[in-house]
Amino acid sequence: MNSRVTLGLAGLFLVGAIFAGYWGLTLSRQPTAAPLAPAESATSAAPQQTIAVEDPTRHPVVVLLRDVAPFEHITAADVALEKLAIVPAGSLTRLDQAVGRTTWRALTAGSWLNEESFEAGSKLARMIRPDERALAVAVDEVINAGGQLTPGDYVDVLLFLRMDANNPQPSAQLVIPALRVLGVGDQLGLTNDGQPASPARSAEDPIKQEQSRTSARTVLLAVPEALLSRLMLATQAGVLRLAVRSADEKRLSRYWAGEAAAPANLASANRELIQFNQLAMTSPPKPVATGIAAPRKSSVEVIRGNEITQQTP
Structure with missing residues (x-):
């Protein structure tokens, strides 16, 4: 009886072992889903690739890639296009507008190019308009206020005439009002394209710059062409003073806006300045003699302010 039970249990265990082995073999032969993961990731990554779209708010500007010496031809390797949100006024927007042209002055790398980059003239000549002259x-x-x-201040030019043999009465007067200061010593202002005419200074230079301005011996003035000879005559006639005008007049902003002040300055100077013959300290022109002889009478010269008259007693 015990032997039969033992044989039955052995057979049962054998059947269970065979079933377990078959089940394990079946599971090992089933395909795994792991290799599908890279394909799925590649498929999902493909739609994420984006195409670069140009920003419509940025515009091309021609910029120098290296320093260019005066009278040197611009080549295609010297320039590039940069996209800027704010385009400088008058700047070139295509490379063919600059390639092959010759510069008249030295240009530094990183500078944006415009038509003035290829025009002749010094920085001082580009600080004035065609109807103005730069005069030192x-x-x-004391004269330098x-x-x-x-640079950028506006001054009135005052003249003091001392009393001497040719000028019986001292006088002080306004020669030319509201002249723009272009430079003081070696310090210059801005050119007409808004660029600084003087080279950039380091952070250690403000003290030297202040000393140079204080000790300056020349001042550059933008003089209307019609008033140029008048100012030259005044510089030789007496002592000049420069009186600074208030910045609240906004003359500099009106100048940059294109307003012309020469006609107004000329009219004001004509009203307030004494006659040229008096400014030059010469006598008034004598009347032309006629064919009829007139009896000579002694006369007395009478001076009333800026007027000189001849009166016969």
Whole structure:
């Protein structure tokens, strides 16, 4: 009886072992889903690729890639297009507008190019308009408004005439009002394209710049062409003073806006200035003699302010 039970249990275990082995073999032969993961990731990554779209708010500007010396031809390797949100006024927007052209002055790398980059003339010549002239006036610390003048200020030119043999009465008067200061010593303002005419200074230079401005011996003035000879005559006739005008007049902003002040300055100067013969300290022109002889009478010269008259007693 025990032997039969033992044989039955052995057979049962054998059947269970065979079933377990078959089940394990079946599971090992089933395909795995793991290799599908890279394909799925590649498929999902494909739609994420984006195409670069140009920003419509940025516009091309021609910029120099290297320093260019005067009278040097611009080549295609010297320039590139940069996309800027704010385009400088008058700047070139295509490479063919610059390639092959010759510069008249030195240009630094990183500068944007415009038509003025290829025009002749110094920085001082590009600080004035066609109807203006740049004239240097000798100054000292007193004439130079205590050494406080800076480029961009507006000044009135005053003249003091001392009393001497040719000028019986001293006088002080306004020669030309509202002249723009272009430079003080070696310090210049802005050119007509808005670029600084003087080279950029380091952070250690403000003290030297202040000393140079205080000790300047020349001041550059933008003089209307019609008033140029008048200012030259005044510089030789007496002592000049430069009186600074208030910045609240907004003359500089109106100048950059294109307003012309020469006609107004000329009219004001004509009203307030004494006659040229008096400014030159010469006698008034004598009347032309006629064919009829007139009896000579002694006369007395009478001076009333800026007027000189001849009166017969």
